[in-house]
Amino acid sequence: xxxxxxxGLEVHAELLTESKIFCACSAKFGAPPNQNTCPVCLGMxxxxxxxxxxxxxxxxxxxxxxxxxIARYSRWARKNYFYPDLPKGYQISQYELPLCTGGEVxxxxxxxxxxxxxxxxxxxxxxxxxxxHDAHGDASLVDFNRCGVPLLEIVSEPDMHSPAEAGAYLxxxxxxxxxxxxxxxNMEEGSFRCDANISIRPRGSTVLxxxxxxxxxxxxxxxxxxxxxxxRRQAEVLEQGGxxxxxxxxxxxxxxxxxxSRSKEFAHDYRYFPDPDLLxxxxxxxxxxxxxxxxxxxxxxxxxxxxxxxxxxxxDAEVLTARKDLADYxxxxxxxxxxxxxxxxxVMGDVLRIVRERKLDEVLVIRDWPVVPAQLAALVxxxxxxxISGKIAKxxxxxxxxxxxxxxxxxxxxxxxxxxxxxxxxxxxxxVLAANAAKVAEYRGGKDKLFGFxxxxxxxxxxxxxxxxxxxxxxxxxxxxxx
Amino acid sequence: xxxxxRLSIDAASxxxxxxxxxxxxxxxxxxxxxxxxxxxxRSFITVAxxxxxxxxxxxxxxxxxxxAPALCGIxxxxxxxxxxxxxxxTAGSKILGNFVPPYSATVTRKLLDAGxxxxxxxxxxxxxxxxxxxxxxxxxxxxxxxLSCVPGGSSGGSASAVAAGQCLGALGTDTGGSIRQPAxxxxxxxxxxxYGRVSRYGVVAYASSLDQVGPLGRTVADCAHLLGAIAGHxxxxxxxxxxxxxxxRAALSGKLAGLRLGLPKEYFVDGMQPEVExxxxxxxxxxxxxxxxxxxxxxxxxxxxxxxxxLIATAEASSNLSRYDGIKYGFRAExxxxxEMYRRTRAQGFGAEVxxxxxxxxxxxxxxxxxxxxxxxxxxxTLVRNDFLAVLDRCHAIVTPTAPTTAFRIGxxxxxxxxxxxxxxxxxxVNLAGLPGLSLPCGFDRTGLPIGLQLIxxxxxxxxxLNLAYAYEQATQWxxxxxxx
Ligand SMILES: [Zn+2]
Numbered sequence: 006x007x008x009x010x011x012x013g014l015e016v017h018a019e020l021l022t023e024s025k026i027f028c029a030c031s032a033k034f035g036a037p038p039n040q041n042t043c044p045v046c047l048g049m050x051x052x053x054x055x056x057x058x059x060x061x062x063x064x065x066x067x068x069x070x071x072x073x074x075i076a077r078y079s080r081w082a083r084k085n086y087f088y089p090d091l092p093k094g095y096q097i098s099q100y101e102l103p104l105c106t107g108g109e110v111x112x113x114x115x116x117x118x119x120x121x122x123x124x125x126x127x128x129x130x131x132x133x134x135x136x137x138h139d140a141h142g143d144a145s146l147v148d149f150n151r152c153g154v155p156l157l158e159i160v161s162e163p164d165m166h167s168p169a170e171a172g173a174y175l176x177x178x179x180x181x182x183x184x185x186x187x188x189x190x191n192m193e194e195g196s197f198r199c200d201a202n203i204s205i206r207p208r209g210s211t212v213l214x215x216x217x218x219x220x221x222x223x224x225x226x227x228x229x230x231x232x233x234x235x236x237r238r239q240a241e242v243l244e245q246g247g248x249x250x251x252x253x254x255x256x257x258x259x260x261x262x263x264x265x266s267r268s269k270e271f272a273h274d275y276r277y278f279p280d281p282d283l284l285x286x287x288x289x290x291x292x293x294x295x296x297x298x299x300x301x302x303x304x305x306x307x308x309x310x311x312x313x314x315x316x317x318x319x320x321d322a323e324v325l326t327a328r329k330d331l332a333d334y335x336x337x338x339x340x341x342x343x344x345x346x347x348x349x350x351x352v353m354g355d356v357l358r359i360v361r362e363r364k365l366d367e368v369l370v371i372r373d374w375p376v377v378p379a380q381l382a383a384l385v386x387x388x389x390x391x392x393i394s395g396k397i398a399k400x401x402x403x404x405x406x407x408x409x410x411x412x413x414x415x416x417x418x419x420x421x422x423x424x425x426x427x428x429x430x431x432x433x434x435x436x437v438l439a440a441n442a443a444k445v446a447e448y449r450g451g452k453d454k455l456f457g458f459x460x461x462x463x464x465x466x467x468x469x470x471x472x473x474x475x476x477x478x479x480x481x482x483x484x485x486x487x488x
Numbered sequence: 489x490x491x492x493x494r495l496s497i498d499a500a501s502x503x504x505x506x507x508x509x510x511x512x513x514x515x516x517x518x519x520x521x522x523x524x525x526x527x528x529x530r531s532f533i534t535v536a537x538x539x540x541x542x543x544x545x546x547x548x549x550x551x552x553x554x555x556a557p558a559l560c561g562i563x564x565x566x567x568x569x570x571x572x573x574x575x576x577x578t579a580g581s582k583i584l585g586n587f588v589p590p591y592s593a594t595v596t597r598k599l600l601d602a603g604x605x606x607x608x609x610x611x612x613x614x615x616x617x618x619x620x621x622x623x624x625x626x627x628x629x630x631x632x633x634x635l636s637c638v639p640g641g642s643s644g645g646s647a648s649a650v651a652a653g654q655c656l657g658a659l660g661t662d663t664g665g666s667i668r669q670p671a672x673x674x675x676x677x678x679x680x681x682x683y684g685r686v687s688r689y690g691v692v693a694y695a696s697s698l699d700q701v702g703p704l705g706r707t708v709a710d711c712a713h714l715l716g717a718i719a720g721h722x723x724x725x726x727x728x729x730x731x732x733x734x735x736x737r738a739a740l741s742g743k744l745a746g747l748r749l750g751l752p753k754e755y756f757v758d759g760m761q762p763e764v765e766x767x768x769x770x771x772x773x774x775x776x777x778x779x780x781x782x783x784x785x786x787x788x789x790x791x792x793x794x795x796x797x798x799l800i801a802t803a804e805a806s807s808n809l810s811r812y813d814g815i816k817y818g819f820r821a822e823x824x825x826x827x828e829m830y831r832r833t834r835a836q837g838f839g840a841e842v843x844x845x846x847x848x849x850x851x852x853x854x855x856x857x858x859x860x861x862x863x864x865x866x867x868x869x870t871l872v873r874n875d876f877l878a879v880l881d882r883c884h885a886i887v888t889p890t891a892p893t894t895a896f897r898i899g900x901x902x903x904x905x906x907x908x909x910x911x912x913x914x915x916x917x918v919n920l921a922g923l924p925g926l927s928l929p930c931g932f933d934r935t936g937l938p939i940g941l942q943l944i945x946x947x948x949x950x951x952x953x954l955n956l957a958y959a960y961e962q963a964t965q966w967x968x969x970x971x972x973x
Contacts, residue, residue, distance in 0.1 A: 049589070049811075050571065051589075051689065051690040051691050051693065052690070053725050055725075055726055087810065089813075089815050092816060093811045094807070094809075094810020094813060095810055274854055276806075276807070276850065276853035276855070277858075278803060281695075282693075282726065283726055
């Protein structure tokens with residue numbers, strides 16, 4: 006029997022606020038264990054949470070960008086359970102009245118069309134700490150640095166029907182959150198994590214099958230692989246006449262299988278109830294409108310504008326607007342030197358290559374990178390003015406990326422200025438022709454292909470600095486003219 | 489100066505200001521009184537003699553300097569659920585037996601900033617759960633008026649210490665009557681402020697939506713001083729309200745003309761000790777003779793308040809007490825595996841009453857029961873609050889007994905928790921409604937045990953309640969009686 010996959014995703018996105026959600030501790034990743042802690046995030050006796058309003062603004066940004074309904078009145082709830090990384094014995098979250106509901110994310114399907122994945126809700130909550138096992142013999146240690154770091158939980162409807170669609174949704178969501186600069190989207194560091202609810206049903210049926218929740222996937226590839234495995238496993242169980250059980254499974258990336266979670270025996274009753282230490286969250290219309298006004302131009306709108314204003318092909322516009330810092334970088338360069346297509350080529354090629362080599366794409370740091378937009382623009386201007394060749398420009402760019410020096414300075418210090426004066430080029434041509442008399446004869450005898458050879462030799466003799474157009478011109482003159 | 493420990497805060501401040509007595513002398517007198525009476529009373533979990541003398545020395549320096557703050561040099565006791573930086577704070581529980589907090593509660597900080605001297609941490613029912621101070625993991629506090637009786641609870645140590653002269657005033661906490669009920673039992677004045685008037689930061693939580701810190705003192709004016717020192721908005725407590733703090737001491741005029749009081753018929757029930765009813769009715773007549781008008785009023789949902797209170801309080805407590813798991817601080821039981829460690833730590837660390845309430849609360853919040861219990865209780869709470877607000881629309885304050893009986897005997901009710909829960913029957917509604925409530929002495933029963941009168945005010949109108957109490961106190965002699973110990 007043909008089956009249809011039904012997939013819903015729950016994404017946890019850590020927010021890039023300076024401080025934690027209910028205390029003033031730093032929310033930065035990577036500090037030594039337990040350095041970013043205080044009595045409040047450690048849940049010591051008597052302490053009370055105080056809401057960081059920036060967290061609400063970040064959540065509003067995401068909600069507005071996804072066209073969610075924003076609740077003017079929402080509430081904080083306690084989710085009660087025991088675990089060593091949860092210092093209060095409960096997690097402060099939102100439950101029956103979340104900040105955002107509805108909204109949708111548009112994805113591209115396998116047939117090239119688009120489809121909307123609906124969102125159930127987006128709510129705010131605090132992250133938990135981290136248990137570290139077996140660090141010293143049989144001891145377990147707890148690092149509470151992440152405790153109280155703000156999270157958005159973004160829950161989709163079961164609107165995806167293949168691993169590829171799940172992947173497309175996740176990428177789109179991540180790129181949107183990064184674009185809004187509310188989350189760095191780093192899956193390896195856990196700041197963008199995902200649980201998948203997966204079930205299958207006979208094609209054409211509208212009834213949902215028994216769902217399995219899969220956790221522990223820390224890359225896009227893992228999500229797709231895990232869903233793929235789970236769909237195959239569920240189909241096999243059904244085909245062999247078995248029954249699926251509702252359960253939580255973990256993805257084992259080494260063996261590429263999902264396995265039942267060990268904590269299955271603890272059927273959790275989280276005993277949610279409104280947190281009496283926090284007042285209900287009231288979001289005024291003015292606050293919503295202020296955040297809406299501060300929203301950046303969103304990727305789709307910007308992509309369209311790049312086509313319109315800069316005459317860029319769709320592909321270029323899409324790549325450049327995939328992240329906000331990249332699009333900002335591009336526009337800043339074009340403002341300095343308006344050769345839109347040439348700058349697009351540089352950004353999509355060499356800039357992104359270096360970004361990838363240096364793993365800058367995992368964090369939002371293009372703006373901190375040595376080659377500032379004005380310098381890239383200056384490099385393109387040097388080519389356009391005929392001061393350096395495209396080839397020389399490549400090596401100048403490498404030096405810029407290494408040292409952060411301006412292209413003008415590199416060209417001047419290394420003497421790379423393109424030679425357009427005829428005299429030195431003619432001298433080089435004479436030298437090359439004299440040294441290759443036999444080939445000159447062959448060329449003149451009709452072997453046209455040798456022209457490229459002569460160009461190469463002349464460029465080599467001038468260390469690449471000769472203006473290639475001049476070289477072409479003068480070579481033809483010399484080869485076709487009198488011997 | 490004979491019996492300096494008996495001074496009121498007003499009198500002590502005046503004596504300190506003119507250097508009739510030094511803060512160190514006053515603190516020594518109080519510490520000596522503690523030493524003499526503590527073996528019989530057990531009002532304290534921790535006596536902090538050295539720290540108190542150091543604070544008194546600092547107070548003397550400030551007094552000598554001329555511009556001493558309000559409570560400079562006044563020796564006080566602080567209930568052990570209120571955290572004191574560097575001074576062991578156990579909340580009356582074994583599970584926090586070794587807990588020395590690295591931070592102070594906001595109320596502690598405010599008192600110390602005002603120059604007060606903290607002589608020690610007062611005994612209390614474990615995590616403030618109880619009506620007798622028999623549920624402390626450390627000791628049973630005795631009533632200074634009769635050592636075989638309880639001091640009431642849960643701030644029994646604070647009330648007993650104030651009554652016996654082991655301090656000039658004290659802080660307690662009140663979740664369902666835990667300041668007013670022991671104040672009544674020990675013949676002192678205690679006020680639970682409006683919810684949100686005083687910061688809860690650094691106060692070990694029992695039931696967050698009901699808990700409030702308040703003072704106990706031998707006179708109304710003493711309570712007014714202390715309340716003024718601890719009240720006010722605290723950015724660390726989101727539920728504390730940002731409204732100005734009146735000068736409570738200065739507002740004590742004793743004038744009652746034009747004040748209208750409500751006497752709720754539901755508060756005079758069968759099974760009440762007759763002497764309590766007689767004393768309260770006499771007090772009402774006294775208030776009338778002082779110029780207040782009294783109407784009989786009705787608070788129709790009173791009979792549901794105790795049930796609603798125990799559902800909400802235990803639900804919140806079950807969650808608030810989850811953090812005591814042996815992982816990060818406090819007592820930890822030995823075990824091989826994590827779950828076993830949790831189980832043993834909590835089994836050995838908590839006392840029976842705390843466990844009983846955690847289980848009740850866990851049950852009330854469980855899926856499938858939430859709507860029937862917790863949610864329903866919240867609806868009752870709204871009805872109770874609306875009852876009060878309707879009456880307080882017409883009346884400036886409500887007068888009731890504080891407790892249905894005078895202090896009971898130690899052990900008398902421990903076997904029957906439901907009987908014990910009824911000790912707070914007249915006080916819990918005030919917490920559900922979030923209103924200010926005060927208890928002051930209004931007589932004695934035939935065995936010589938004090939009787940308490942409760943005054944309940946409009947939200948954030950502690951002044952009227954204090955002023956009513958002050959007028960009554962000025963017209964009567966009850967507060968001048970002292971236990972013989
Ligand atoms: Zn913190």
